[in-house]
Amino acid sequence: MLKRIVFVLIAWMAVSNAYAQNGVYSIIPKPASLQPGKGVFILDQQTHLVAKSDAAKRNADLFNDFLWNRYKLKLTVTPDTSGNAIIIEEQGNEQEAYTLNVSTDKISIKGGNSGGFYAFQTVLQLIETQNGGLIIPAVSIADKPAFGYRGVMIDVARHFFSLDEMKKIVDAMAYFKFNRLHWHLTEDQGWRLEIKKYPKLTQLSAWRDSTIIGQYGDFKPFVYDGEKHGGYYTQDEARELVKYAADRKITIVPEIELPGHSTAVLAAYPEFGCKDTTYHVPGYWGVHYSIFCPKEETFKFLEDVLTEVMDIFPSEFIHIGGDEVPKEHWKESAFAQKLISKQKLKDEHGLQSYFITRIEKFLNQHGRRLVGWDEILEGGLAPNATVMSWRGEAGGIAAARMGHDVIMSPNSHLYLDHYQAKDGKTEPVAIGGFLPLERVYSYHPKPDSLTAEQQKHVLGVQGNLWTEYIPTNNKLEYMLFPRILALSEVAWTERADQNYDDFSTKRLPLRLQELEQMNVFYRIPEAKIRFGTASSGRKTVEIIPFVNNSTIYYTVDGHKADQAATLYSGPIQLPYSAKPLTLNYIIVTPGGRISNMFSVSLADSK
Ligand code: ACM
Numbered sequence: 011m012l013k014r015i016v017f018v019l020i021a022w023m024a025v026s027n028a029y030a031q032n033g034v035y036s037i038i039p040k041p042a043s044l045q046p047g048k049g050v051f052i053l054d055q056q057t058h059l060v061a062k063s064d065a066a067k068r069n070a071d072l073f074n075d076f077l078w079n080r081y082k083l084k085l086t087v088t089p090d091t092s093g094n095a096i097i098i099e100e101q102g103n104e105q106e107a108y109t110l111n112v113s114t115d116k117i118s119i120k121g122g123n124s125g126g127f128y129a130f131q132t133v134l135q136l137i138e139t140q141n142g143g144l145i146i147p148a149v150s151i152a153d154k155p156a157f158g159y160r161g162v163m164i165d166v167a168r169h170f171f172s173l174d175e176m177k178k179i180v181d182a183m184a185y186f187k188f189n190r191l192h193w194h195l196t197e198d199q200g201w202r203l204e205i206k207k208y209p210k211l212t213q214l215s216a217w218r219d220s221t222i223i224g225q226y227g228d229f230k231p232f233v234y235d236g237e238k239h240g241g242y243y244t245q246d247e248a249r250e251l252v253k254y255a256a257d258r259k260i261t262i263v264p265e266i267e268l269p270g271h272s273t274a275v276l277a278a279y280p281e282f283g284c285k286d287t288t289y290h291v292p293g294y295w296g297v298h299y300s301i302f303c304p305k306e307e308t309f310k311f312l313e314d315v316l317t318e319v320m321d322i323f324p325s326e327f328i329h330i331g332g333d334e335v336p337k338e339h340w341k342e343s344a345f346a347q348k349l350i351s352k353q354k355l356k357d358e359h360g361l362q363s364y365f366i367t368r369i370e371k372f373l374n375q376h377g378r379r380l381v382g383w384d385e386i387l388e389g390g391l392a393p394n395a396t397v398m399s400w401r402g403e404a405g406g407i408a409a410a411r412m413g414h415d416v417i418m419s420p421n422s423h424l425y426l427d428h429y430q431a432k433d434g435k436t437e438p439v440a441i442g443g444f445l446p447l448e449r450v451y452s453y454h455p456k457p458d459s460l461t462a463e464q465q466k467h468v469l470g471v472q473g474n475l476w477t478e479y480i481p482t483n484n485k486l487e488y489m490l491f492p493r494i495l496a497l498s499e500v501a502w503t504e505r506a507d508q509n510y511d512d513f514s515t516k517r518l519p520l521r522l523q524e525l526e527q528m529n530v531f532y533r534i535p536e537a538k539i540r541f542g543t544a545s546s547g548r549k550t551v552e553i554i555p556f557v558n559n560s561t562i563y564y565t566v567d568g569h570k571a572d573q574a575a576t577l578y579s580g581p582i583q584l585p586y587s588a589k590p591l592t593l594n595y596i597i598v599t600p601g602g603r604i605s606n607m608f609s610v611s612l613a614d615s616k
Contacts, residue, residue: 035149036520037135038495038513039187039502047148049114053077054143057094059087065123066098072257073130080527081137081144096133100126106189106259107154112136112146124259128153128187135185135521157455159417159470160501161190161263162426162494164486167197167274168295168477170241175483176251179490182530184258186498191255192263192329192472195243198273198298199291203264203322204244207314210278216242218274218291225439225479226295234293239481248322256324263381264323267331268312269302269365276300282308284343295478297334304340304349304365313372326379327396330369333383335362359389367392381417384409400425400474403457410460410467419472423453424497426489427476430533436606438488439479447535451496451510473497484531491525491532492518492556514538514556523558526601534597534605537562542581550581551612555597564595571595571607584612 035044051057059074061067070087073096077083091097096117105122108129119129132153136146162183164171180191195202201215217240222232243251255262276282276289283289284303292298302308319328337358340346346361355361363386370380370392381396384405391397396415399406406416418424421443428443450473456465473494480486495518499508515538525532538554553562562578565571566585571594584591591612597605 036517038517038521039499041151041153043152045150049148050145051112057085059085060091060095060097066100069126110151112149127259155502156504157470157501160188161192161472163192163474165194165477166202167200169481173247180255187502191260194265196267198271201274202242205315205318212242214278215274216240218293220293222294261325263325263327265329270335272302273298273300284339299336327381328378329381332386363389410464415467415469418455419474424473426473447496450493453500471501487531488533518556519558536608539610549584552581557599559600561598562595566591566593568592
């Protein structure tokens with residue numbers, strides 16, 4: 011007991027300085043309102059959890075799981091509110107808003123069932139180890155999300171990822187308060203979901219013989235790796251992920267691509283194509299010509315597939331793709347041309363609209379909503395469709411003006427398959443583009459060109475991770491993190507409360523150190539570089555890394571920086587030089603990971 015009192019005292023003194031005075035509450039995404047308190051709550055074996063409903067108990071159990079995995083601490087769940095207690099009062103609905111009050115002996119959580127879950131995520135982000143114990147600084151938080159749809163898309167078709175890896179991503183998404191995982195399950199290069207009525211989808215369509223190496227265009231003709239690649243989720247596994255995600259307040263939005271990106275299906279069932287030919291599951295990327303033929307047999311197939319999909323996935327939204335549909339096969343098909351005249355359609359775009367509208371009607375009859383990529387606008391938007399705007403914002407703007415709901419995922423700001431450095435040669439191979447952390451953070455999902463009424467149709471945002479060039483779990487995580495932390499703030503935090511400097515230098519460093527402890531293979535970001543002038547008149551350069559407790563090694567003579575270079579210990583006084591200098595540096599994390607070497611021109615250092 012005495013030991014505990016001493017610890018409480020030490021912790022209180024240390025933390026009342028560290029937190030209350032500096033105001034460092036490193037929560038991502040930043041809460042809507044936060045009032046620092048005085049003192050700390052001690053989290054230990056004597057703390058108990060008070061959960062008054064089954065839903066609240068489920069949240070408490072997940073909190074306990076996290077505490078156990080991370081700190082080997084397990085709290086008892088009791089109705090007793092005396093002493094050191096975390097008390098959850100939930101309203102029994104799915105509201106995402108919550109309030110959280112931490113005082114020296116009580117933590118009070120109020121909100122809907124989702125809000126209660128998010129309050130726990132916030133509490134977890136507030137835990138600090140101090141003198142061998144765990145403390146939570148006193149605070150009052152009232153929080154709610156800016157957007158109702160906060161998504162990440164993972165393409166598991168270009169490369170297959172295990173259920174365990176998907177769960178790891180779900181855990182991390184939940185930690186940053188995302189609520190939609192868009193699961194891109196079908197592609198030209200592979201089909202990933204067991205469909206009981208069509209076993210060849212998993213026997214044949216789920217596998218390709220070989221995959222090209224390097225970036226598309228590195229080798230012409232293509233060079234293949236000669237390795238069979240593929241895999242799929244059984245329906246039981248998909249249900250397991252649905253439940254796992256739902257417990258963490260994430261809805262899985264499944265995507266079944268149509269009418270394009272369908273070569274893998276046609277390889278098994280060529281009768282659903284327009285051409286009398288054989289198809290193969292391709293091992294190279296890009297837009298493929300093999301698309302579904304709008305025959306009755308095809309619609310029957312798609313409805314059968316979607317029936318099984320709806321049975322697995324309770325999501326209101328079902329994504330049907332709709333992007334990148336080359337019309338050549340329809341132009342050459344007597345059947346497709348006859349259908350265009352019979353239905354009095356204008357052209358092949360009209361036929362695409364007919365195709366999507368039929369599928370929408372089927373989904374609507376089953377109480378679901380269709381969402382598709384912005385190409386579904388071409389030839390006329392299906393009456394109730396929601397548009398996911400990826401080719402910039404234009405599609406989303408057009409749809410919102412027509413009164414349709416929209417999810418913004420523009421390739422200009424939210425394509426997580428793009429490079430994280432300007433010079434792609436310093437990074438692992440990616441599809442192209444340049445999307446640094448700060449650019450993700452700068453995204454504003456409600457275009458100013460929309461009226462306030464039209465802006466209400468913007469349900470939210472989504473980052474997309476296409477996996478043509480992502481064959482491993484580490485690389486998947488490298489591309490997601492830390493960029494989805496920036497995205498979480500775009501999605502959750504009101505624009506007026508966003509501030510990149512605060513995010514990256516004040517709150518991100520602790521979160522990245524923590525991600526490392528969770529074995530998430532995040533990309534170590536470039537540091538913030540600040541120039542100054544010393545009292546001697548010499549120029550100085552300060553390196554501010556975004557990973558807590560990391561070390562920096564640098565050179566200014568243009569040579570390579572590695573762990574044999576100079577250890578950074580504070581602003582560098584630059585030498586006078588007639589020739590412009592270059593700062594090279596690496597960041598070594600507390601866990602021992604080493605960043606890429608970053609270079610900064612010091613042209614003004616003379
Ligand atoms: C897409 O990136 N083709 C939606």
